[in-house]
Amino acid sequence: MAFNDSDAALVAKADQRMEQALATRTVERDDYLDTTPAEPLSNRDINRMAVRSLALQASFNYERMQAGGWLYTLIPALRKIHKNPEDLSNSMKMHLEFINVHPFDVTFLSGLVLAMEQNKEKLSTIRAVKVALMGPLGGIGDAMFWLTWLPICAGIGAALALEGSLFGPIVFLLLFNALHFGLRFGLAHYGYRAGLGAISALKSSTKKISHAASIVGMTVIGALVASYVRLSTPLEIHAGQARIALQEGVLDKLMPNLLPLAFTLAMYGLMKKGYSPVKLIALTVLIGLAGKFFGVL
Amino acid sequence: MLVDALLIALLAGLAGVDLFDGLTHFHRPVVLGPLVGLILGDVQTGLLVGGTLELVWMGMVPLAGAQPPNVVIGGVIGTAFAILTKADPKVAIGVAVPFSIAVQGCITVLFTVFSPMMHKCDEMVKRGNWRGVEYVNYLGMGILFCFYFIVAFLPIYFGADAAGAMVKAAPQWVLDGLSVAGGMMPAIGFALLMKIMLNKNYVAYFILGFVAVTYLKLPILAIALGALAIAMIDFFNGNRAQPQPAATRDAEVQDGI
Incomplete structure (x- = not known):
């Protein structure tokens, strides 16, 4: 994760990405034949790019990751910018090199790259910017969408759905996509307008x-663990004449949701030891079956 | 049944494309569940199964590009089987998960065999053939659609009766055990998120969220907004407390974000 890495690790990762990009390089020139800046792109062009960015992973593969979809995103704008066929071909060659960005905040980079293409910057400069931003954008995208926004929206949607309300899926879709499309289009325009000045802003703000x-x-995940992990025991303790239910009489008095918390932390510990989610799913099923069989769960 | 299975397969195909392209997230179980329910004439069960499966998959997202058990097939097959066999929503998890793990493996293969297409694209751009690159991308999405269509259609059309018989024949403790395991399953997704995010800086916030539900019984949205307030305090105060040289140099660019 980019935002937990030290600066040295970030540099090493960027170096590795540059190597991957150069390994798939087919372009020979480093500058465009026609170096006069092209006409500025219109709002419609930028919006079109943002829409096409939805197909970023259409031809995803392990050799170049999202290179095919990335080029697909840029094609209409590149054709408008590069009137010289050889320039267009060279530009497309460079954009078909290895790239791995985050599918949610990619338009920031594509907007920025289009601003550079329009200025007819050198190919190596554009490549360097692509490589430099893959890591920070990945870190922000993961933190904002996978770790934060999706759990929040899904938590709210699932809660409503479990009550049998059709608002569950509707609220989920509206909430999630309001931020999704707001950022996708907003960042496309911001990246294009701000140009290279946006890079230092992004880099200094990535961690924050x-x-x-x-x-x-993290707060929401703490809340979700308490809300949705279900684990309790029907065991009873015999103390002389009295029978005390272990769950209500003891565990709940200690702290409600103690067992769900303990199980989640155990899963967390095993995952840190390198257990895959698939293994942990199998383990959970075994625990459930064994627990029911012996009557402890 | 044929029409139902075809409609569900169509839905799975579209959702499978949305998982990678489109990303509107109608491929999540909380949406697919009721849609499958609509096709099979039982929206209510669809909502319940969808909500249950949503919790299982909440943390299973493609973090840093790693593929988790497939959420689309899990949602579609889990919901369809729960409705067709009238099983408990939590038992549906036991049916959905093996399929989703197998599909996850197939997707990995798919992404590997698509690599040579990139060399075709190299040839195309050399000749300036941008339309060819577009077709390769449409082909990629087409293959994904067909793959999900088939993977969803076959088990629902041919396996529903067998699965129904199996659920009827299974001893009660097995069904109850699967149900218990289903209740525990969301912990795995949350653990996955914690593995990426949790370090000593964030333990405090985890505790805060846990306590807010366990003792204060607050709804998730209230807790999320409270957390947002804390994050904003942290964000803007952090700005002020930054070391002087860095603050002055970056002052004008930081306003941009």
Whole structure:
């Protein structure tokens, strides 16, 4: 994760990405034949790019990751910018190199890259910007969407659905996509307008944005563990004449949701030891079956 | 049954594309559940199964590009089987998970065999053939659609009766055991998120969220907004407390974000 890495680790990762990009390089020139800046792109062009960015992972593969979809995102704008066919071909070659960005905040980078293409920057400069931003954008995207916004929306939607309300799926879709499409289009325009100045802003803010998102995410996950992990025991303790239910009489007095918390932390510990989610799912099923068979769960 | 299975397969195909392209997230179980329910004439059960499966998959997201058990097939098959066999929503998890793990494996293979297409694209852009690159991307989405269509259709069309018989024949403690395991399953997704995010800086917030539900019984949205307030205090105060040289140099660019 980019936002937990040290600076040295970030640099090493960026170096590795540059190697991956260069390994798939087919372009020979480093500058465009026609170096006069192209006409500025219109709002419609930027919106079109943002819509096409939805297909970023259409031709996903392990050799170049999202390269095919990334080029697909840029094609209409590149055709408008590069009137010289050889320039267009060279530009497309460069954009078909290895790239792995986050599918949610990718438009920030594509907007920025289009601003550079329009200025006819050198190919190596554009490549360097792509490589430099993959890591920070990945970190922010993970922190904002996978760790924070999706659990919040899904938690609210699932709660409503479990009550049998059709508002569950509707609220989920509206909430999630309000931020999703707001950012997708907003970042596309911001990246294009701000140009290279946005890079230092992004880099200095990466940690702070990720940190803020992590605060919200972690709080919500604590809440979700207490709300939705279900585990209790029907065991009873015999103390002379009295029979005390272990769950209501003892565990709940200690702290409600003690068993769900303990189980979640146990899963967390095993995962840190390198157990895969698939193994842990199998383990959970075994625990459930054994627990019912012996009557302890 | 054929029409139902075809409609569900169509839904699975579209949702499978949305998982990678589109990302509107109508492929999540909380949405797919009621949609499958609509096709099979039982929206209410669809909502319940969808909500249950949503919790199981909440943390299972493609973090840093790693593929988790497939959420689309899990949601579609789990809901369809729960409705067709009238099983408990939590038992549906036991049916859904093996399929979703197998599909996860297939997707990995799919992404591997698609690599050579990139060399075709290299040839195309050399000749300036941008339309060819577009077709390759449409092909990629088409393959995904067909794959999900088939994977969803076959077990629902051919397996529903067998699964129904199996659920009827299974001893009660097995069904109850699966149900208990289903209740515990969301912990795995949350643990996955915690593994990525939790370090000593964030333990305090985890405790805060846990206490807010366990003792204060607050709804999730209230807790999320409270956490947002804390994050904003942290964000803006952090700005002020930054070391002087860095603060002055970055002052004008930081306003941008």
